[in-house]
Amino acid sequence: MSMSTFSAPSAFTLVAPETATGQAKELLAAVKGSLGLVPNMTRAMVRAPAVLDAYLQMSGALAKGALPAKTREQIALAVAEANECGYCLAAHSTIGKLVGLAPEQILAARKGHAADASTNALIAFAKVVVEKRGRVEVGDVAAVRAAGFGDDAIAEVVANVALNLFTNYFNHVAGTPIDFPAAPAL
Numbered sequence: 001m002s003m004s005t006f007s008a009p010s011a012f013t014l015v016a017p018e019t020a021t022g023q024a025k026e027l028l029a030a031v032k033g034s035l036g037l038v039p040n041m042t043r044a045m046v047r048a049p050a051v052l053d054a055y056l057q058m059s060g061a062l063a064k065g066a067l068p069a070k071t072r073e074q075i076a077l078a079v080a081e082a083n084e085c086g087y088c089l090a091a092h093s094t095i096g097k098l099v100g101l102a103p104e105q106i107l108a109a110r111k112g113h114a115a116d117a118s119t120n121a122l123i124a125f126a127k128v129v130v131e132k133r134g135r136v137e138v139g140d141v142a143a144v145r146a147a148g149f150g151d152d153a154i155a156e157v158v159a160n161v162a163l164n165l166f167t168n169y170f171n172h173v174a175g176t177p178i179d180f181p182a183a184p185a186l
Helices: 022-035 040-045 049-063 069-082 086-098 103-110 117-131 138-146 151-174
Strands: none
Touching (some): 049 069, 069 103, 117 138
16 A cells, blocks of 8 residues: 555644643643653644543553553554554554564554464454454454454454544644654555
């Protein structure tokens, strides 16, 4: 899949952490405290503090789930590629490296695959959830169960897909400038 030359109708103005006030200031400080930096996406989301708060709460809750960080990043990459989100591809390619994904694992995830059979079942399922807009078939779920996963893992995949759909769509609408190294073309 090639990236289209999509442009947002109007890019959001980014909030500078040093000029933020109130809840926006608190949220951006929390982002900096946990990541060591304040990515442009969070600086755009904080235009509506409830949006950034929702993102942080959902991503924080899913980080406590059963799916490992590498798998969550692979799902994020598969979803970002399906939605042609250059911002999320750049961010999750960088984060993927930080959590231990090799370059070939990052590229495979973008294509909706993984070398490990059990992880492949989860990534392929995530891609199907996106492609079918959640209207998966019995066989799609059966493939995940055949790989040894239960309803808990299936639910977490769906939640991770939803989180990444949110960020993909948000960045499309916001026109968020990419502040991570650009992901290579497939």
